[in-house]
């Protein structure tokens with residue numbers, strides 16, 4: 001069993017998630033910020049790769065007081081369970097995600113993570129060990145389902161999302177395309193990694209919704 005998994009990203013009109021320096025940039029506008037807060041508050045868990053934690057130092061907290069209250073009124077923590085995919089347990093101890101706002105944190109590591117790192121991180125997060133070198137994402141999804149997590153929002157970045165597509169673990173894919181060009185061959189995109197080579201392996205999507213969002217457009221796709 002696996003939870004329902006959806007990706008939400010903001011990308012530039014040329015398909016970039018940030019700059020070649022992998023610096024966090026503002027891509028979407030105010031109305032998208034509010035939409036993202038709503039879908040985050042409606043999720044049981046929110047997942048990012050260690051690359052995003054190191055580049056952006058996000059907190060991944062729910063921002064609106066109303067949405068936080070709605071969560072606590074229905075018996076949930078203010079914030080969804082925050083999950084980091086981090087083979088070696090490199091997450092910095094002072095990362096925002098480990099400190100800001102109440103709620104459970106999980107760091108999914110592989111067997112490569114040192115005991116020292118596991119000891120270092122265990123005061124801040126529950127640890128799931130899955131996979132030999134890289135984190136076994138299918139195994140993590142099963143473990144999440146076993147602890148009652150039904151809906152996972154993936155915030156990025158492109159390396160993690162690529163692996164989730166490759167392993168057919170994504171159900172829906174939402175992108176807010178902003179009205180800027182970032183450019184740069186090595187700037188991250190929505191699905192980096194090795195890429196599919198054969199057309200028959202491409203992930204096929206069905207467009208379920210599109211709407212204007214500020215100066216950009218929000219596209220919602222379902223994986224066929």
Ligand SMILES: NC(=O)C1=CN([C@@H]2O[C@H](COP(=O)(O)OP(=O)(O)OC[C@H]3O[C@@H](n4cnc5c(N)ncnc54)[C@H](OP(=O)(O)O)[C@@H]3O)[C@@H](O)[C@H]2O)C=CC1
Pocket residue numbers: 008009010011016017018019021022023024025027048049050051052053055056085086087088090134135136137155156157158159160161163164188192
């Ligand atoms: N615009 C937007 O909406 C967003 C933009 N971003 C941007 O994306 C960039 C970060 O993305 P990126 O560098 O791709 O990093 P990711 O956040 O995708 O993290 C990737 C890392 O996760 C670890 N990992 C462990 N197991 C796996 C696995 N099975 N598959 C894939 N990864 C695994 C690897 O590190 P290890 O081997 O050490 O475990 C890997 O390098 C930043 O520039 C950030 O600003 C990020 C989120 C949203």
Ligand SMILES: Nc1nc(O)c(N)c(N[C@@H]2O[C@H](COP(=O)(O)O)[C@@H](O)[C@H]2O)n1
Pocket residue numbers: 009010024025026027028029032033036048052056057058059060061155156
């Ligand atoms: N939805 C969206 N729009 C943008 O313009 C963005 N730059 C991002 N980036 C991601 O949002 C996360 C920030 O989380 P916190 O505010 O710290 O909770 C982070 O992962 C960014 O990469 N998203």
